[in-house]
Amino acid sequence: xxxxxxxxxxxxxxxxxxxxxxxxxxxxxxxxxxxxxxxxxxxxxxxxxxxxxxxxxxxxxxxxxxxxxxxxxxxxxxxxxxxxxxxxxxxxxxxxxxxxxxxxxxxxxxxxxxxxxxxxxxxxxxxxxxxxxxxxxxxxxxxxxxxxxxxxxxxxxxxxxxxxxxxxxxxxxxxxxxxxxx
Numbered sequence: 001x002x003x004x005x006x007x008x009x010x011x012x013x014x015x016x017x018x019x020x021x022x023x024x025x026x027x028x029x030x031x032x033x034x035x036x037x038x039x040x041x042x043x044x045x046x047x048x049x050x051x052x053x054x055x056x057x058x059x060x061x062x063x064x065x066x067x068x069x070x071x072x073x074x075x076x077x078x079x080x081x082x083x084x085x086x087x088x089x090x091x092x093x094x095x096x097x098x099x100x101x102x103x104x105x106x107x108x109x110x111x112x113x114x115x116x117x118x119x120x121x122x123x124x125x126x127x128x129x130x131x132x133x134x135x136x137x138x139x140x141x142x143x144x145x146x147x148x149x150x151x152x153x154x155x156x157x158x159x160x161x162x163x164x165x166x167x168x169x170x171x172x173x174x175x176x177x178x179x180x181x182x
Contacts, residue, residue, distance in 0.1 A: 025049065025052055028049075028112065031176045032178075037059045037078060038079060038104075038107075039079070040078065041062045041102065042062070043068065043080060043095065061081070062077075068094075068098075069089055069090045071098075073101065073102045076104055077102050077104060078106075079109075080102070083112045084112055086111065086130075090127055093138060105181060107180070107181070109180070110179075112176040115132075115175050116134065135175065139177070139179060143182050145181070145182045146179060147180055148178050149175060149177045150176050
């Protein structure tokens with residue numbers, strides 16, 4: 001077994017702009033649509049996507065700097081973006097409950113996460129890759145209602161250099177959801 005060094009906050013890794021990320025950005029833009037976001041929070045470290053979202057929705061976005069597994073969020077927000085962070089948390093329920101506390105009554109949460117795959121195909125920094133029912137149960141337990149859910153496929157063709165990458169190519173999907181308070 002090969003052990004890999006994992007940084008202290010593994011969900012806070014850098015996001016680099018690439019063709020793959022560009023396709024993710026377009027999927028997010030299509031899903032969120034043209035809407036007024038109001039006061040907006042992006043869960044996770046500020047990254048290139050945060051800047052893209054600010055331009056896309058003409059809004060200044062606050063980002064988190066706390067340990068999302070145990071820290072507490074403050075403020076009140078109309079929109080919360082929670083893209084590609086849930087799977088990196090030890091305790092995703094805590095983070096969702098914190099988001100619930102800072103979301104305005106008519107606010108919306110836009111969340112994306114990988115669709116569950118067999119464990120041996122997980123990215124080494126992921127602690128959770130949830131199948132649909134697990135994700136729905138987590139969201140319900142946190143007090144949110146799913147407004148809509150959509151899956152999209154991303155094909156990282158340049159990473160197909162073996163059997164596991166080939167399986168990832170076939171099985172990798174992202175789930176994007178719009179949530180509101182129950």
